[in-house]
Amino acid sequence: MTNTPLPSTMSGTLAAPAAGGFFRRFRSAPSEPHFAKRVQFNSPLLPYLFLAPQMAIIFIFFYWPSVQAIQSSFYLEDPFGFGSTFVGFANYTDVLKSGEYLGIARFTAVFTALVTFFSLAIGLLLAVKADGVIKGNATYKTLLIWVYAIAPPVAGLMGMMLFDQHIGPLVKFAAFFGWDIKVGLDYNDTAFAMIVVSVWKQIPYNFIFFLSGLQGIPVSVREAALMDCRSGFRRFWTVTLPLLAPTAFFLLIINTTYALFDTFGVIDVMVKDKAANNPITLVYKVYMDGFRGNDLGGSSAQSVILMIIVFVLTIFQFRFIERRVHYN
Amino acid sequence: MAAINITNVSKIYAGGVEAVKSVSIDIADGEFIVLVGPSGCGKSTLLRMVAGLEAISKGTVEIGDRVINDIEPAERDIAMVFQNYALYPHMTVYNNLAYGLKNRGTPKAEIDARVAEAARMLEIEQYLTRKPRALSGGQRQRVAMGRAIVRKPAAFLFDEPLSNLDAKLRVSMRGEIKQLQKRLGTTSLYVTHDQLEAMTLADRLVVLNGGQIEQIGRPLDVYHTPASTFVASFIGSPAMNLLRGTREGNQLHFGSQVLDLGRPAAFPGQITVGIRAEDLRIATTGEQALTMKVDYIEELGAQRLVHGTVDGKKLTASLSPEIEIAETLALSIAPERLHFFDADTGKRLAQPFAPSESRRVERLEIAGV
Known part of the structure; x- marks a missing residue:
């Protein structure tokens, strides 16, 4: 599972356009001026020593499990741990031939696309509206950001309660229009609730980044646009949004991984101990097969497939979308 | 292309601060x-x-009517x-x-x-x-x-x-x-x-x-x-010298130093006298002068700025680089080159002498047309 990188630059000020700097490290752009001061170390070992803790964490929690997963994906594990048999690509072919797996893959794609789109769109909308109001009003800004301080599990739990069969206000609200929401029983209702809660949880995160990105756009550039373009809507599309692109691109990647992996908790709360005909995503399937079904080999094959999907997706995003991103 | 007419425009911020106070400017096309x-x-x-x-906040701005x-x-x-x-x-x-x-x-x-x-x-x-x-x-x-x-x-x-x-x-x-x-x-x-x-x-x-x-x-x-x-101190570099003085009869007194105006002037006793650095020149022998104690010199090439004090008040003179600078200088100025300002309000007082430089320039321009 990925851990969503916390925006460390956010803690102090909101003005830092963190996203741009975050991804610039991945690019080899010699024309980029280096603002950071170059530090000279007395001993050549010292910089490696400083890097060591981070490297250790990446190695222990990412590379090592990855290698383990790849290795066990070629074996058929005995459910009781009495040994394993090498089966080659059998685990992969089994998974990819399974209609159930492909159905879950389809749902995951739809789920990820919808969650990413709506959490970005609503976060951006709120940020744009807030940015119009709060200029110079530090107190109001702080109050808005406090939303982010609510722990994600608590936020998830609150979202779940909104869809509770007995006390959920959203269920009652839908019933008012004649829609009887049955989360955990009806496939589409469950999918709907999963998407709503997942989007809801991610909005504050996107909101903060978009707000910070908006405030990073120079006032004079906005004023110049004000004199050049009458329509506020057009100004937004032609000036504001392109200048927000580094932030938006960063959030696109973060939100995609969020929808793919970090929604596990939401799904787990919604479908746990419920009838089998419920929507789940690929990562939940990995968990189900591995830890409920004790099929470690098949589960490993699935997680390797997932790893490849994320890898391809990220490469695609960097190659084809980032090209359109203007870094200031 | 258009004329701009700014009429009694004010800017009052939320806190009541008035950043612009009833400004009117008519700008020709x-x-x-x-x-x-x-x-x-x-x-x-x-x-x-x-x-x-x-x-x-208040007033109107017109662009081309x-x-x-x-x-x-x-x-x-x-x-x-x-x-x-x-x-x-x-x-x-x-x-x-x-x-x-x-x-x-x-x-x-x-x-x-x-x-x-x-x-x-x-x-x-x-x-x-x-x-x-x-x-x-x-x-x-x-x-x-x-x-x-x-x-x-x-x-x-x-x-x-x-x-x-x-x-x-x-x-x-x-x-x-x-x-x-x-x-x-x-x-x-x-x-x-x-x-x-x-x-x-x-x-x-x-x-x-x-x-x-x-x-x-x-x-x-x-x-x-x-x-x-x-305006005198803001426009022009170096800034115009402003000396507080008193008028007694036809004479201006700056502490112990005296400048004879040579003719009567209807000024109040206390006034501020403005002197452009370039209007000061080295006094010839026998001419009435202000004695300046030289503090330091700024070389600008074409001229040199001599900074010093007259009776403890700061004064800057712009002199030709050829002139040798002693520790004290005797400086004179033509009375019609002096500027007079009200000591309290800082407003310009009417020049009682010959036409000022700018008026002369204006006249030449009119004559040239």
Whole structure:
């Protein structure tokens, strides 16, 4: 599972356009001026020593499990741990031939696309509206950001309660229009609730980044646009949004991984101990097969497939979308 | 092209602070007006109110007989050049220039023609495909100018456009702006805190202090007949020397030192006397003079600025480098070159003597016509 990188630059000020700097490290752009001061170390070992803790964490929690997963994906594990048999690509072919797996893959794609789109769109909308109001009003800004301080599990739990069969206000609200929401029983209702809660949880995160990105756009550039373009809507599309692109691109990647992996908790709360005909995503399937079904080999094959999907997706995003991103 | 009429315009902020206090300026069509003053004098606020970036609290602004108080900035038929260029960083130079025209539905062929013309005028043709970050400060400022020019607006607004450039570039850009404005004949309102920029660019200067107009006038008129001690000390480098003195009969007393006016003058006893550094000269023997104790000398090449004190009060004289500087200098000044200001209000007192320099210049001009 990925851990969503916390925006460390956010803690102090909101003005830092963190996203741009975050991804610039991945690019080899010699024309980029280096603002950071170059530090000279007395001993050549010292910089490696400083890097060591981070490297250790990446190695222990990412590379090592990855290698383990790849290795066990070629074996058929005995459910009781009495040994394993090498089966080659059998685990992969089994998974990819399974209609159930492909159905879950389809749902995951739809789920990820919808969650990413709506959490970005609503976060951006709120940020744009807030940015119009709060200029110079530090107190109001702080109050808005406090939303982010609510722990994600608590936020998830609150979202779940909104869809509770007995006390959920959203269920009652839908019933008012004649829609009887049955989360955990009806496939589409469950999918709907999963998407709503997942989007809801991610909005504050996107909101903060978009707000910070908006405030990073120079006032004079906005004023110049004000004199050049009458329509506020057009100004937004032609000036504001392109200048927000580094932030938006960063959030696109973060939100995609969020929808793919970090929604596990939401799904787990919604479908746990419920009838089998419920929507789940690929990562939940990995968990189900591995830890409920004790099929470690098949589960490993699935997680390797997932790893490849994320890898391809990220490469695609960097190659084809980032090209359109203007870094200031 | 249009005249701009600013009538009794005030800016009052939420806290009750009055940044601009009932300012009125009538700008003729094609005129180059420079608003000059120290920081916080309200010059930028006034410009931004004309631009529509700040709401006008009181009064009216007309551009070409149209009151624009409630009109959107984009509809005011003006173009603005910002201090930090404010170019769109994600657009090429071409698109930066074309953006305002595209939004106004100008046909593509005309956009191309206008951009090409502006680029040629500003010599930025070879940069049209570049993005602003690949340009130097001077080139960026040209692009910002180009963005204003292509629009062919009724008026240009400049908000300290040269402040971010280095000294040498500033001087050459200053010349270019002046030439360009003359060529295009577009009414311009230019804000600066640099009195030299103001003097060299303006058809007329507006000196602002504390949100109020201290003086409006042609640069040389303002220089030679400053309306107040504030203008006297702000316009001109080095600043005009201001000495407090008392008049007794026909004589001015600066502490122990005396200057004979040679004729009667109807002044109050206490006055402030203004002396331009270049009006002081070394006294010939026997001539009445002020004795200056020299503190230090600034060499400027063509002249040297001698800083010192007269009876404990600071005085600066601009002298030819050929003159040998002793520890004390005897300086004289023609009485008609003196400026007199009210000791309390700082307002200029009428010159009782011969016509001042500027009036003489005016007369020569009239005679020449």
